[in-house]
Amino acid sequence: MEELLFDLGFVLTHYNYWMFVVLMMTGLYITVSYGNLVKKIVGLNIFQTAVFLFYVSTGKIVGGTAPILTDDPDAVYSNPLPHVLILTAIVVGIATTALALALVVRIRETYGTVEEDEIIALEHEMDAAIGGER
Amino acid sequence: MSAGLIGIAIIDILLFLFLVLIAITIARLRNLFAIAMLAGVFSLLSAGLFVTLDAMDVAFTEAAVGAGISTVLMLGTLALTVREEKPVTHSPFLPLLVCAITGAALIYGTLDMPPFGAADNPVQTHVAPYYLEQTPVEIGIPNAVAAVLASYRGFDTLGEVVVVFTAAIAVLLLLGGGGRSGRHDNVAGERKKD
Known part of the structure; x- marks a missing residue:
């Protein structure tokens, strides 16, 4: 019966890894497919959140509770270590997002656009102008 | 279960x-x-x-x-x-293909992952039991996450603060805090003048 079409137990214990892969790939698609720099950063944040969810889900114990210790001797606690690492990662993530957004503001001041293909076209124009002066 | x-x-x-x-x-x-x-x-x-x-x-x-x-x-x-x-001009086919291949490879990788939520996964049997047992004894607070963050792995948190500090300095340097003298380096503006 277990061998029929798919193993339900296997799907139930692995589906959430697949969910995070789908989410991560949506973020990757937004990052690589669109030329607007702000939208790329939003895509990166989605990708990053998917990684966080995946990482925290490895520490989860079914029937367990948050790792805040109680007097109940039978309590099962989820693993606190992934939570700590992801706390650090979230704060580092906002720092890199802020840096990326500051770069976008500077790029807009210098090039007058935040669209990737227009920036590349301007760069080519500048290169051609420098080559022409020589 | x-x-x-x-x-x-x-x-x-x-x-x-x-x-x-x-x-x-x-x-x-x-x-x-x-x-x-x-x-x-x-x-x-x-x-x-x-x-x-x-x-x-x-x-x-x-x-x-x-x-x-x-x-x-x-x-x-x-x-x-x-x-x-601005509207996207190029075709979305190549990015979709890249995402599909990467996603398929990642899903293939998850097939070997230990089952979600099992108490005997490798991640649960390493240092986590030590932190959960020793937090009330050594640190004396109920929140194991706070104990690991600020004490057992305090140096990691110090490293995090260094990263945030560096990022804050970089943002201030980039945006200039009003000290920059304006738009001398505006390529688009120069192009209009030409």
């Missing part, structure tokens, strides 16, 4: 469907203001998913930092740049 798994599965899948819908809407929208607000909603919903995974501290941080500060930074950037994305 099984009933618990199915209960978690229903909440998980509902929250996840919302997350994917928001992500796809972000991909399709061209109004950057709407995208910034949806990114905030995305962070808040992922905080909900963190709660179902027992990570309360992570959920708090994600709600405050992801939905709060990140949205404010995003809106500030939009105020200084543009509000509307």
